Amino acid sequence: MRSRLTAVLMVAGAACLLTVILGGRVAAMDVSDYRPAWTSEGKELARERASWPLRAEMVRVPAGWFLMGSDRKRDRMAYKPEFPQRKVYLDAFEIDTYEVTALQFLRFVVATEGDPL
Numbered sequence: 001m002r003s004r005l006t007a008v009l010m011v012a013g014a015a016c017l018l019t020v021i022l023g024g025r026v027a028a029m030d031v032s033d034y035r036p037a038w039t040s041e042g043k044e045l046a047r048e049r050a051s052w053p054l055r056a057e058m059v060r061v062p063a064g065w066f067l068m069g070s071d072r073k074r075d076r077m078a079y080k081p082e083f084p085q086r087k088v089y090l091d092a093f094e095i096d097t098y099e100v101t102a103l104q105f106l107r108f109v110v111a112t113e114g115d116p117l
Helices: 040-049 102-112
Strands: 005-012 015-022 025-030 058-061 064-068 086-090 093-096
Touching: 040 102
Parallel strands: none
Antiparallel strands: 005 015, 015 025, 058 093, 064 086
């Protein structure tokens, strides 16, 4: 006969409770105080991996006018801050082609000597 393992993480405010059900028995543990350690070996590995090459591509968005906001006649479900619809001029800028990657975040953590958690 196989036993079933069920784990449920309950979050209520700042308290977290990990409930494990194994073969009909229930065990619970408060995990709100648990924080994985940022070890020296982990920091060294992070510094090594932060030197890996990035795929950081940016595209240029030209300057110009654009229509910002919503039109009450076309979008009746729009939120108040979206009104009134108006023309806005924006200077040229560059924006990343891709979202922030785990490697870019790792480089930030290593550069700021921050906590990755």
